[in-house]
Amino acid sequence: MPDPTCPICGKPAAQATRPFCSRRCADVDLNRWLSGVYAVPATELDDEDGEAAPHEETPPRNGSR
Numbered sequence: 001m002p003d004p005t006c007p008i009c010g011k012p013a014a015q016a017t018r019p020f021c022s023r024r025c026a027d028v029d030l031n032r033w034l035s036g037v038y039a040v041p042a043t044e045l046d047d048e049d050g051e052a053a054p055h056e057e058t059p060p061r062n063g064s065r
């Protein structure tokens, strides 16, 4: 397996902080991720138009079967 590289700075990742090279880069990524989540209002799991929505409005049973 090739050594993973830090997605933040491209340095070889450290085992303790994989896939990042350091805790700092992990933090950077986390902040980036969080700010990205906060920046985007609601566009990720909007199961309104999702075709594979697990919980749809499906009535359990109609009584007669």
Ligand SMILES: [Zn+2]
Residues within 6 Å of the ligand: 006, 007, 008, 009, 010, 011, 020, 021, 022, 025
């Ligand atoms: Zn890094």
